Amino acid sequence: MFTKKELAALVPRTIFERGRAYYEDDEAVGSIRQQGDVFTAKVRGTATYRVSLQIRATGPPEIQCNCPYDYGPVCKHGIALGLAVLGLVADAGIIAQPAPPEKRSKAEKSAHILKGAWARTSDKQKLAFLRQLLAQKPKQLRRFLAAFEFDEKALAKLPAQPHYVARPTTAPTQRPAPRRPLSLAEQAQQLLEQQRGPELLPLVLALNWLQNPPAHDSYTLPYLLGEAARFQPEATLDAVMERFEGFLEDKSLRNYLLYSRLVACLKALALLPALTQQVQLFASELMQQYRPLRTLQTSLGRAGFVIIAPEEATGLPLKPLKRPPGSDVKAGLPKRRPKPETAALPPKRRGRPRKDA
Structure with missing residues (x-):
């Protein structure tokens, strides 16, 4: 079983502290499910992410999370799950042992090895190896042409591509590579x-x-x-x-x-x-x-x-309420403005006005 010290060694101190804050929040780490040596849970941060933790025979665990964190192999959500697993083991006395290696057939073992090697090889290296293999194995070349429906006779009639030979020059001066700007x-x-x-x-x-x-x-x-x-x-x-x-x-x-x-x-x-x-x-x-x-x-x-x-x-002072001008503070109603005093006007005469001669 891994220790808290081994878990903290996986990330910088700030990431570990943020993960511990998630762990101490009762609602951040969801229910933990165990299947053999693998523990899974949902951890809620800015969004809800799925986190898995697999215990190894020795050393720190292997942690995976689907969050977009790309500054290291382990994020704060993984630290939160790791601390939760340690707490679960301490409280319930669960002993999580790593599962024994699965028995694979010869074909499954070859496929597993190929998958691991393929993921760790660049495309440039793959193409160079394929080109060399097809040049050395005529049968494999025919299978390659048939798989991609090439006409072998038509390809044979195509002119060869010109081969350019570089002129001999003096050894170029090595220029320092431009420094990448820091993120x-x-x-x-x-x-x-x-x-x-x-x-x-x-x-x-x-x-x-x-x-x-x-x-x-x-x-x-x-x-x-x-x-x-x-x-x-x-x-x-x-x-x-x-x-x-x-x-x-x-x-x-x-x-x-x-x-x-x-x-x-x-x-x-x-x-x-x-x-x-x-x-x-x-x-x-x-x-x-x-x-x-x-x-x-x-x-x-x-x-x-x-x-x-x-x-x-x-514990802060109350803010004064903003009232529109002319409002009555006691009754909460707008005040009535007195009508301006005007001189009495003569009553209007009805009917059509008289025309001057």
Whole structure:
């Protein structure tokens, strides 16, 4: 059975901490099913993902998840399932031993070996090997021509392709290969390794948060904001509130992309204990201010945010109610304005007016 230390060695510390936060959330990891040495469960994050964990004879387990995380072999959802399996084994006393290797026939063993070798070979290597094999095996060449319906006699009459011989030249000077620009996650990791955490927030603020398709995936922005909040919690939250409030004021930007980015960023900041209550209050204010936006209300509700009422429970000063000018504070009715005093006018004469001579 693997240990917690072996599980933590699979991912960076930040990913392990986020996975542990999912594990500590009672609703994140669903029911765990065991079949031999394989444990499967659904883990709910930004969406619901299927995660499987297979125990090995020695060392850490093999974890797979269908989420789009591509910065390493194991994601935070896999860490959450691994911690849940360790807790299940500790509580229930389940001993999960790796299943013995299956007995395969000779054909099945060959197919398994071919599948593994094929997945680990590039297309260029496959084509080079096939070309060499067909050149050395005339029978295999005829089978190749028959499989793709080539006419051997017609191919034999085709002129040979010219063979170009390169002119002898002096040894070319080796130029250094251009360096690949660092991705956003790599830049952030570099800043963390160099203990330059306060520089994360300016890096995030320079991005286009609503670019579609994004230069970064939808999980990088919340991750960078969560890392920046560890060094500058108040400044990061203020920046997030100011930017998303500006986005929501522009009616042309109100769409599902904006709402999903907003919810993902708020969830990332809410994981920080120092910001959990403030994020809840901000989400509550958005839900009250934008009640007609049903999609926004649904997205925030699915993420666990609710309208906080009454406001006295938050411990914050009450906001003054805005009343239209001329309203009566006591009765809640508009005041009656006195009619302006005008001089009495003579009654109008009925009938057709007289024409002057």
